[in-house]
Amino acid sequence: MTFQQFAPVQLDDIDGLLALYREVYGSGYALPIGTDPAVMAREIAAPDTTWLAAREPGGGRIVGTIIGTLDARERLGKLQGLVVHPDARGTGLAHQAVRQLSEALLGGDRAADSVYATARTNSTAPQRVCLSAGFRALGIFPNLRKAEQHETMVLLAKHRPGVLEGRLPVDRVPAGLADLVLALHEAVGLPGQPLPVVDHEPLPARRAAADGAELELIGAPRFVLRRIAETLPDPEQRFYPFHTPDTMLTSADGGYEVYAQLNPSDGYCALIGATPSEQGRQSEPGELSGLSGPSEPSGLSGLSEVFETVIAKLAEHGASHLEALLPLDSYQDLRLLLAHGFLPAAAYPAMRRQGEGWRDYVVMARSLQPLDFRGLSIDAAFQPFTEQYIEQWKQQYLNTHGVFQ
Numbered sequence: 001m002t003f004q005q006f007a008p009v010q011l012d013d014i015d016g017l018l019a020l021y022r023e024v025y026g027s028g029y030a031l032p033i034g035t036d037p038a039v040m041a042r043e044i045a046a047p048d049t050t051w052l053a054a055r056e057p058g059g060g061r062i063v064g065t066i067i068g069t070l071d072a073r074e075r076l077g078k079l080q081g082l083v084v085h086p087d088a089r090g091t092g093l094a095h096q097a098v099r100q101l102s103e104a105l106l107g108g109d110r111a112a113d114s115v116y117a118t119a120r121t122n123s124t125a126p127q128r129v130c131l132s133a134g135f136r137a138l139g140i141f142p143n144l145r146k147a148e149q150h151e152t153m154v155l156l157a158k159h160r161p162g163v164l165e166g167r168l169p170v171d172r173v174p175a176g177l178a179d180l181v182l183a184l185h186e187a188v189g190l191p192g193q194p195l196p197v198v199d200h201e202p203l204p205a206r207r208a209a210a211d212g213a214e215l216e217l218i219g220a221p222r223f224v225l226r227r228i229a230e231t232l233p234d235p236e237q238r239f240y241p242f243h244t245p246d247t248m249l250t251s252a253d254g255g256y257e258v259y260a261q262l263n264p265s266d267g268y269c270a271l272i273g274a275t276p277s278e279q280g281r282q283s284e285p286g287e288l289s290g291l292s293g294p295s296e297p298s299g300l301s302g303l304s305e306v307f308e309t310v311i312a313k314l315a316e317h318g319a320s321h322l323e324a325l326l327p328l329d330s331y332q333d334l335r336l337l338l339a340h341g342f343l344p345a346a347a348y349p350a351m352r353r354q355g356e357g358w359r360d361y362v363v364m365a366r367s368l369q370p371l372d373f374r375g376l377s378i379d380a381a382f383q384p385f386t387e388q389y390i391e392q393w394k395q396q397y398l399n400t401h402g403v404f405q
Helices: 011-025 037-045 093-107 125-132 175-188 221-231 278-282 307-316 331-339 380-397
Strands: 049-055 062-071 076-084 114-120 136-146 150-159 172-174 197-199 215-218 247-251 257-263 268-275 321-327 343-354 357-367
Touching: 011 037, 011 049, 011 062, 011 076, 037 049, 049 093, 062 093, 076 093, 093 114, 093 125, 093 150, 114 125, 114 136, 114 343, 125 136, 125 150, 125 380, 136 175, 136 321, 136 357, 136 380, 150 343, 172 175, 172 331, 175 197, 175 331, 175 343, 175 357, 175 380, 215 307, 221 247, 221 257, 221 268, 247 307, 257 307, 321 331, 321 343, 331 357, 343 380
Parallel strands: 076 114, 172 197, 268 321
Antiparallel strands: 049 062, 062 076, 114 150, 136 150, 136 343, 215 247, 247 257, 257 268, 321 357, 343 357
């Protein structure tokens, strides 16, 4: 059967889109963009969103859809919501959708420097659709979101020609990121890019969560959005594309604030930025707990005394997968996260423009659920990223050195 070309959807297509998502996912789709008519209407009308659909000839039933969003300021695109009706599978519709929309985002008047997507691991098919469209495998997110169960996803990205060649070098990384850097080097395929020095400096001690600590959680999205703009006015300090902070954690004395996007229904939590603790303000230059310098934009390294308490509070309010997005050269922030059980899950080369070049980023993840890779189907392109994650996890949680006395 031949289907119509992908074309923009209209507001009166929402019922047809809902029917398609229900047909494919039942009640298990985790995101409101496929379940909430109000959210869908806002996305369709948003100027930086391109929502396409393909229709069955004659009746006009929607049998395929995909959504692309552009962050014009950061020159970054995102693909999501790819769905193809069972009746249309095997027709090349998914390949057409990904290729058409990614090329439009990378080649339009406001061209993105790169476009990324996440793909499911219940089958290799969605991964290979992206790979065949020129996307590169860049990482894996175990237990990313909970739908019917905690689901593992993979990260892929596609760059505009010439962008990867402008990657800025990274001087050094903590030893825990060495294998991720090698996996990135293999995936991007730029032998001229110098590898960072691997620093084996011991990580700081992991401080336990403080019992009875006075820590308040504020779940007022509009207030949190205003607050982070006031306290972290530099966009680099709160860089997390397509994420909006809706939750704030603060000590009772106001000594520090942590901003996050938290979805208790599926357990996903992104740490977006922080102001330093009083201990951080008083520490000596160069100490781990010191105020972040220019290469430490998130401010997390100023929270070493209280970081585990922050994680415990987020878990208490539904977080089961925690993420932080950091430049690959944010040495002190990365050391703090490694010390507190965050593992390098994915790399994003040339993610953000800085001057005449592009800065590499890394996604650090901590899952509060047991890992279970049984039944997953992952394309071999992701093997280096997956194996380094598993090895880091084993070292973090199964290392018996010092246990037997």
